[in-house]
Amino acid sequence: MRERPSRTSPYTVDVVLVTAMGNELAILLTRGSTDRERWALPWRAAQVGETLGTASARVAEDALGDPPIWAEQIGAFGDAKRHPSEVEISVAFVGLVPHRTASPITGYTWFPMRDLPPLSPRQRAIVEAATRTIQSRLDQAPIAFRLLPPTFTLSELQQMYELLLGKRLHKASFRRALQGAWLVEPTDEWRNEGRGRPAQLYRYSPKKRRRPHRGVRFDFLYP
Amino acid sequence: MRERPSRTSPYTVDVVLVTAMGNELAILLTRGSTDRERWALPWRAAQVGETLGTASARVAEDALGDPPIWAEQIGAFGDAKRHPSEVEISVAFVGLVPHRTASPITGYTWFPMRDLPPLSPRQRAIVEAATRTIQSRLDQAPIAFRLLPPTFTLSELQQMYELLLGKRLHKASFRRALQGAWLVEPTDEWRNEGRGRPAQLYRYSPKKRRRPHRGVRFDFLYP
DNA sequence: GACTTTAGTCGCAAAAAGTGACTAATTCGC
DNA sequence: GCGAATTAGTCACTTTTTGCGACTAAAGTC
DSSP states (O other), rough: OOOOSSOOEEEEEEEEEEEHHHHEEEEEEEOOSSSSEEEOEEEOOOOOOOOOHHHHHHHHHHHSSSSSEEEEEEEEEEETTOTTOOOSEEEEEEEOGGGGOOOOOOOOEEGGGOOOOOOOOHHHHHHHHHHHHHHHTTSOOOOHHHHHHHEEEHHHHHHHHHHTTTTTTOOHHHHHHHOOOOOOOOEEEHHHOOSSSSSEEEEEEEOOOOOOOOOOOOSSSSO | OOOOOOOSEEEEEEEEEEEETTTEEEEEEEEOOTTTSEEEEOEEEOOOTTOHHHHHHHHHHHHHHHHSSSSEEEEEHHHHHHHHOOEEEEEEEEEEGGGGOOOOOTTEEEEEGGGGOOHHHHHHHHHHHHHHHHHHTTTTOOOOHHHHSSSHHHHHHHHHHHHTTTTTHHHHHHHHHHHTOEEEHHHEEOOOOSSSOOEEEEOOOOOOOOOOOOOOOOOOOOO
């Protein structure tokens, strides 16, 4: 029970699987294997000869049946914060899952980010880092597209950005910026939602474009 | 020699200490403790009960006498790439060092980034990730300021940004953006460099400002 | 058929960014 | 001492980008 490294494995790989449920982000949790009362992020002990990436893919597969569409390492977490495995450090990943494919295997449950059950201190820190990673990568990688199904309406895309950014966006500006970025292409399908004009479906299909010719950005507020 | 975890420690902490030397970035290397022919990043085996952050600070202290002014975790590296320690994974950090304070202890040498000696595959990957981390954080954290001495001229600051971005910037635009960001404050000192008009010295001193009221950015070119 | 709801577009005004030319203060060569 | 060279710092103009309100379009509802 003291801070003694486990004999079986030097570290764990923990995965924050994120999806969009309705108007909120949600992550996948499971009952802890050691403490059955407590919820925990899906994790596995490192296997010899397995890369970090494949380890995280397997954790996701065990939980969902498929590897996530997109995953990225968040970092290593130790700092004396306890972990279900009592192992010294954990390497954490975020994985993005479109909600269509998000039917978890028995024992796993989606929890809205705003209302998580108690987690171990280390896993709590991992979840917080995951949201920061997502926020900061949002303009550098197609996060929002990975949380949507393969085809989507522009309103759905905008709502996803609004959810991730935590603020409203102006429709015309959003579409103009999107057009300038050459990221989507229209399909010839339209979706009729019941009320209102039908919306055209688009797919993510980034085109070559010249890198914008910008100067510096001082976008940080504090050190 | 096979992929067998070391008995003594489950992982290492490796640090990429970056400074600006003249017109180039440079990193600190040392002769490997196992292989004396090969250069290596400074590293140490993890100690029980030590946080990742303090471990990286100690690695830097051993090399420079002081901890770096600013450090950030890059991530965990494993992936079957060999490391001097033959340990399974390494947790890597970048540390920024203003060149004034950059006199290394015997056994350590600054190497320009463009002309590094052969490193182990894993440490090579760590250095590449460090440059990507620096580039991507450049507009989100005061990287450039951390590589300069406490007071500096605006031309020096601009040159540092040009070095980090790898492109020239227009003087007037750079200064206008800097002014809008409320990041520096003038001192009452001036530096006379020999030829040309003396330049006023500034210090990094970020002021409160309202978060810019911007929409979305689609700044990625490819998935 | 009028009203509501959602999709999609237009065009103006304001803000931000690119750029060349200008002024200022110093050293160097003569 | 004086003009050329060099570096700092600013200005004013143009172009680009962005915010935003108002508009048209196509469906359902009553």
